[in-house]
Amino acid sequence: MADKKTEKTTATKTTQTVRKVRAIVRDLYQNAREAKEKGQPTAYTMTACQYDDILAAMDIVPVWTENYAGLSAAKRDAERFIVKAEADGYSNVICGYVRVGIGFDALRKEVGGIPENSPDGGMVMPDMMLGCGAACDPRFKWYQALGRYMQVPTFSFDVVWPRVDTDLDEVRDYYVKYQMEQYRGLVEFIEAHTEKKFDPERLWEVIRISDATWYKWWEIDQLRKAVPSPMPTEDHYNAMVPAFYCSGTQMALDFYNDLYEEVKERADSKVGVIPDEKYRLLFGGGLPPWHTMWIFNYFESLGAVFVMENAYRLFDPVEVPSHIKDPLEYMAYRSFLRWTLRYDKAAERSKSATVERLLEYIDDYKIDGVVTHATKSCRATTVGQIDWLRRLNDYASIPTMQLISDIVDVRDYSEAQWKAQIEAFVEVVGAHKN
Amino acid sequence: MTKTGLKTLGLAGVEELYQNKGQRAKELAQEGRKVIGYFCCYVPLELFTALDIVPYRIHGGTTEPITEADAYLETIMCPFIRSAFDLALKNRYDFLDGLVIPHTCDTVERLYDIWTYYREPVYSHFINVPHMLHASSFEFFKKELETYRKSLEDFAGKKVSDEALTEAVKLHNENRALVRELYSFGKPDPPLAFRSEILKTMIVGLGLPVEDFNDLLRSVIQEIKDRNEGPEKKAARVLIYGSVVDEVGFVQLVEESGANVVMDDLSTGSRAFWEDVEVTPDPLDGISNRYLDKIHCPRTYRPQGETPEQDLENRFGHIYRFVKDFNANAVVLYVIRFCDTYELDAPDFIDYMDSKDVPVLYLEDEYSATTLGQLKTRVQAFLEMFD
Numbered sequence: 001m002a003d004k005k006t007e008k009t010t011a012t013k014t015t016q017t018v019r020k021v022r023a024i025v026r027d028l029y030q031n032a033r034e035a036k037e038k039g040q041p042t043a044y045t046m047t048a049c050q051y052d053d054i055l056a057a058m059d060i061v062p063v064w065t066e067n068y069a070g071l072s073a074a075k076r077d078a079e080r081f082i083v084k085a086e087a088d089g090y091s092n093v094i095c096g097y098v099r100v101g102i103g104f105d106a107l108r109k110e111v112g113g114i115p116e117n118s119p120d121g122g123m124v125m126p127d128m129m130l131g132c133g134a135a136c137d138p139r140f141k142w143y144q145a146l147g148r149y150m151q152v153p154t155f156s157f158d159v160v161w162p163r164v165d166t167d168l169d170e171v172r173d174y175y176v177k178y179q180m181e182q183y184r185g186l187v188e189f190i191e192a193h194t195e196k197k198f199d200p201e202r203l204w205e206v207i208r209i210s211d212a213t214w215y216k217w218w219e220i221d222q223l224r225k226a227v228p229s230p231m232p233t234e235d236h237y238n239a240m241v242p243a244f245y246c247s248g249t250q251m252a253l254d255f256y257n258d259l260y261e262e263v264k265e266r267a268d269s270k271v272g273v274i275p276d277e278k279y280r281l282l283f284g285g286g287l288p289p290w291h292t293m294w295i296f297n298y299f300e301s302l303g304a305v306f307v308m309e310n311a312y313r314l315f316d317p318v319e320v321p322s323h324i325k326d327p328l329e330y331m332a333y334r335s336f337l338r339w340t341l342r343y344d345k346a347a348e349r350s351k352s353a354t355v356e357r358l359l360e361y362i363d364d365y366k367i368d369g370v371v372t373h374a375t376k377s378c379r380a381t382t383v384g385q386i387d388w389l390r391r392l393n394d395y396a397s398i399p400t401m402q403l404i405s406d407i408v409d410v411r412d413y414s415e416a417q418w419k420a421q422i423e424a425f426v427e428v429v430g431a432h433k434n
Numbered sequence: 435m436t437k438t439g440l441k442t443l444g445l446a447g448v449e450e451l452y453q454n455k456g457q458r459a460k461e462l463a464q465e466g467r468k469v470i471g472y473f474c475c476y477v478p479l480e481l482f483t484a485l486d487i488v489p490y491r492i493h494g495g496t497t498e499p500i501t502e503a504d505a506y507l508e509t510i511m512c513p514f515i516r517s518a519f520d521l522a523l524k525n526r527y528d529f530l531d532g533l534v535i536p537h538t539c540d541t542v543e544r545l546y547d548i549w550t551y552y553r554e555p556v557y558s559h560f561i562n563v564p565h566m567l568h569a570s571s572f573e574f575f576k577k578e579l580e581t582y583r584k585s586l587e588d589f590a591g592k593k594v595s596d597e598a599l600t601e602a603v604k605l606h607n608e609n610r611a612l613v614r615e616l617y618s619f620g621k622p623d624p625p626l627a628f629r630s631e632i633l634k635t636m637i638v639g640l641g642l643p644v645e646d647f648n649d650l651l652r653s654v655i656q657e658i659k660d661r662n663e664g665p666e667k668k669a670a671r672v673l674i675y676g677s678v679v680d681e682v683g684f685v686q687l688v689e690e691s692g693a694n695v696v697m698d699d700l701s702t703g704s705r706a707f708w709e710d711v712e713v714t715p716d717p718l719d720g721i722s723n724r725y726l727d728k729i730h731c732p733r734t735y736r737p738q739g740e741t742p743e744q745d746l747e748n749r750f751g752h753i754y755r756f757v758k759d760f761n762a763n764a765v766v767l768y769v770i771r772f773c774d775t776y777e778l779d780a781p782d783f784i785d786y787m788d789s790k791d792v793p794v795l796y797l798e799d800e801y802s803a804t805t806l807g808q809l810k811t812r813v814q815a816f817l818e819m820f821d
């Protein structure tokens with residue numbers, strides 16, 4: 001593996017502010033290890049469960065296991081974990097992140113501590129594991145499976161939302177109620193397993209900061225409509241870190257304030273990602289190829305910039321009714337609104353909120369082509385891509401392409417093949433545009 | 435409720451229905467009955483029955499190459515679902531008036547949007563089945579079923595009373611009792627019926643109105659009781675555990691490899707029928723409780739046990755009880771590739787059975803008749819220990 005580690009996998013960044021992210025990520029794992037030493041509770045956590053505000057308000061230090069797997073992949077040091085998980089009987093078609101995570105903890109058990117030279121120092125042994133049913137089944141099955149390697153109190157809960165064809169007025173109340181009960185269960189679990197006591201006022205404070213953070217981030221993306229693009233997708237995949245992994249902290253809010261200023265200045269003075277922006281692309285879905293992030297620079301060398309993306313982008317701003325006074329109910333309501341955003345539009349047209357989002361971006365960001373990334377093992381973000389691209393073409397005339405690889409397992413990825421596919425696609429985009 | 439009318443009963447009837455899957459549902463559709471297709475075992479069938487709707491469990495086809503679905507569904511997902519949708523694209527499910535999909539796993543959930551968009555069924559409904567078993571999960575699931583009941587009533591153009599629903603519960607409990615009786619033929623040594631016969635009966639039953647299915651079951655049970663031939667005694671008594679097995683090829687293969695398959699825990703087999711619905715004053719209480727809690731499937735998260743052993747017991751104890759009750763001495767874990775919930779359970783399941791001294795053969799399959807040869811080699815190798 002040693003020689004692999006020196007391979008460049010990252011992309012050259014455009015904005016200065018996102019360069020701060022690497023240190024933030026490194027601190028994530030370092031801070032968790034230090035917190036544990038000081039006796040502060042730590043938890044294995046998953047993105048998109050929408051419990052971040054509760055964790056922040058109850059001083060639980062999260063360890064984002066999916067992020068850790070992605071990080072290992074980006075550093076090309078995921079293979080030893082994958083190999084271990086597979087040796088222990090886990091199928092090689094299980095989510096790559098999960099295999100990295102399980103492999104890491106399996107090795108930890110085997111060697112009696114964090115495996116040597118683990119990326120960013122490794123994940124601390126958590127005091128609890130908090131899984132959820134949002135987005136994919138491995139999100140709760142993963143931590144359940146870890147029971148064979150570690151005895152850690154584990155809690156899982158549902159994150160529910162209705163389908164597009166549902167009469168929202170009919171179901172809203174009980175969906176929100178269930179979500180609230182799920183959060184309440186989480187709070188009770190944390191109280192039972194730590195010394196922490198739930199304080200609604202504290203949660204409100206955190207909610208205010210996290211809402212402001214996500215709102216500022218959304219404003220940055222509005223700036224990205226500018227031509228030429230002031231901030232490309234490769235920056236986004238760094239910029240998402242504070243919102244995804246440090247939501248509810250002042251640091252995260254400050255980060256987006258800074259980034260906003262920088263992107264605004266670039267947009268105002270029309271400084272683009274590349275000097276001659278010929279084509280504007282949309283990353284239409286799937287996880288980014290962490291193992292090959294420089295591929296975005298390769299597109300740029302052909303005059304194509306990814307100006308926007310539908311990945312690591314969960315929540316547009318929503319307005320929760322002001323009569324709601326319980327912060328857990330607020331969170332539940334917010335979750336419902338977030339998931340059902342664009343349902344009205346979808347009902348009238350494509351029947352898919354994702355497709356509506358893509359169509360909206362195509363218009364607003366003056367998109368010339370759409371690319372998705374099918375990752376063999378993350379079915380959650382892959383299944384449906386062909387369908388989205390088909391539906392897009394029912395309502396817009398635009399070239400599309402699906403790149404295929406894996407998020408972590410690069411054993412059968414071919415750089416030459418990707419480059420050829422990309423060159424051909426950019427030509428199609430060019431022909432279509434002219 | 436309409437009277438039944440299968441032309442041929444007994445095992446011959448089963449065979450006829452098996453060779454012409456969907457035939458009976460199509461006939462009923464022609465007679466004016468509404469037929470609704472559904473996936474998995476989480477859709478409460480009682481509501482269909484109470485509204486005189488014919489339920490049809492959607493199946494795939496392992497002998498039919500997937501030719502159309504590739505243009506809609508990624509290849510890295512459950513091949514059973516790809517196969518079923520492929521059949522839909524080939525107009526094989528045009529006789530269905532509607533589609534009901536429960537949130538069983540990610541894949542089925544996603545299929546709902548895709549199927550409804552491209553096939554545009556007259557009626558469609560998605561039931562959100564919680565993954566959790568908290569007190570609030572049961573409350574939520576009951577609400578979801580109330581919503582579903584209203585939607586199905588609108589489609590049927592009539593209301594279903596609690597009395598009618600209770601009657602349907604009783605009728606389905608009768609059906610479950612008959613299934614358990616049929617399954618009891620696996621207990622003696624040698625068993626009184628081949629698993630392929632039993633599973634075939636189940637598979638065709640999944641496409642029949644419950645009255646027909648009950649008639650069929652009674653006739654099959656009687657025939658097996660009355661006959662003299664049956665499987666021979668064999669050292670290996672296997673339980674097959676897995677998700678969907680909607681064709682008998684694989685089970686036959688295990689039987690031909692020298693084992694008696696004495697029990698199954700499959701979503702197309704015992705799992706969908708084993709537990710009764712309790713008759714409760716509000717029938718939806720009994721129904722929601724049974725469908726959420728009493729179906730044991732890895733898609734449902736069983737709260738963490740106090741100890742690792744307890745946790746495994748909560749998740750897999752019911753299968754070991756089957757092993758004991760049916761006197762099985764080996765388990766074949768049959769998983770359809772890309773099925774996350776089973777694949778993530780597999781090592782724990784094997785450990786658990788190991789702790790009980792029950793050997794497990796773990797097979798990950800492509801859901802295609804073309805792989806049967808490979809499976810056979812592995813099954814034979816596994817069964818060698820019983821030689």
Ligand code: SF4
Pocket residue numbers: 066095096097098135136137138139377378379380381
């Ligand atoms: S399948 Fe995708 S969304 Fe689910 S845990 Fe894996 S990486 Fe995350």
Ligand code: SF4
Pocket residue numbers: 512514515538539540541542677678733770772773774775
């Ligand atoms: S076999 Fe697995 S992945 Fe396929 S539909 Fe069933 S539970 Fe879902």
